[in-house]
Amino acid sequence: MSDLLLSIRTFVRLCERPSFSRVAQEMHASHTTIARRLDQVESHFGAILFHRTTRRLIPTPDADRLLPHARAMLDALEGAEEDFGPARDQPRGTVRIGVTTALGLYYVERLGELMQRHPALRIDLAMTDWQRDMVEDRLDLALRVGPIASDLLVAHPLGSLPRLLVAHPAYLARHGAPRSAEDLAAHQCIAYAYGDTPARWTIDGHERIVGGAFRSDGSEAVHRATLSGLGIALLPAIRVAGDIAAGRLTAVLPASHIAPLDIFAVHPAHKRLPPRARVLLDFLKAHFPGPAT
Known part of the structure; x- marks a missing residue:
């Protein structure tokens, strides 16, 4: 250059x-x-x-x-x-992508297939549960919870991510299992939130403010706190399905309706999406863990 x-x-x-x-x-x-x-x-x-x-x-x-x-x-x-150049036939170079913790861990376990098909590709994963500035952090792609209202971003729908209420069996043995969403007011609810902002869960179409002795702005911390028996949490199904199958966590109010999260992959509107990033975008779509939108 x-x-x-x-x-x-x-x-x-x-x-x-x-x-x-x-x-x-x-x-x-x-x-x-x-x-x-x-x-x-x-x-x-x-x-x-x-x-x-x-x-x-x-x-x-x-x-x-x-x-x-x-x-x-x-x-x-x-x-x-x-x-x-060489990327015409084989995408190469680094793709920087910002992901949430739950989806980031899910996709990391499946990246081997992509890297085998495209050995010249490099993935730089920025994993955080809070929205990163795409321009400042030089991200080619980022995952966002929709709807996407910014004209500065081009949004590609990936799908819907189901969520579940879960708790450790020992917690339920001590405090009893809630029989309705109204019962959550009497329970320790592990809020995925930060600071003084109240945590709100929408269950069966009704929004409820929940709280307890522990909260965190990181989904991994919420997950581990739930595994340790601190209370009831609302987490992505992909994060807790294995725990439920192994008996480490129990689904709470399984018949209740909890709206899934609509997930989009976005990239800056001012910048052309390079082939190496297009390859990763196609991979994200093909391996998304929930229903396509």
Whole structure:
């Protein structure tokens, strides 16, 4: 890649993550090198692109004007490389995808098949239960719970993810099993939430505020707390099906209706989905663990 193209790529990342040190670490370059690349872009276009202070890097209106052109240029270059390079016949390179914990663990167990078919493919998995910024984190794809209302994202429906109320048999032996959703008010409910926001479960069409002595913003922590007998939890069926089959957890109120989660794979609207990411998207659709939408 020419010096100017590398400098333009650096400019784009500085717009997305306005920090010399963060971009330098990401691009494996020194702070001075990143600053020199920005100087080159400013000199080439004859514009001041950032106001620089000792603590902040602030894009100027000219940077905002240049950014879509720079992204389109890099996207076109990537597309040409894929059309004329080795990726034309065999997708290669790194796909960065953001996933929730439950779905991430599910798909990881099945990635061997994909990697065997496409040995030049590399998967970079960013697993968290909270929504990541796709541009800042350079994600090619991310999984989201729908509906998707943003014009900045292109959404591909994957399917619906069933959920179950579960508890450890020892907890139910101590406290008894609820016979109706109203009985949950008298139980320790393990909330998948954070801070002061009340946890709400919609059961049989009625929303109820639930709570207990333990809550977490991570589904894996909720899962483990349930296995330890701390209370009743609402978790994806894919996460607890094995526990129920093995007797480690028991389904609670199994006849009640709990709406599934509609899951979408999304990618930034401003960026063409490269073939390597399209291969992964097709894999996500083919192996989705719930009914297709």
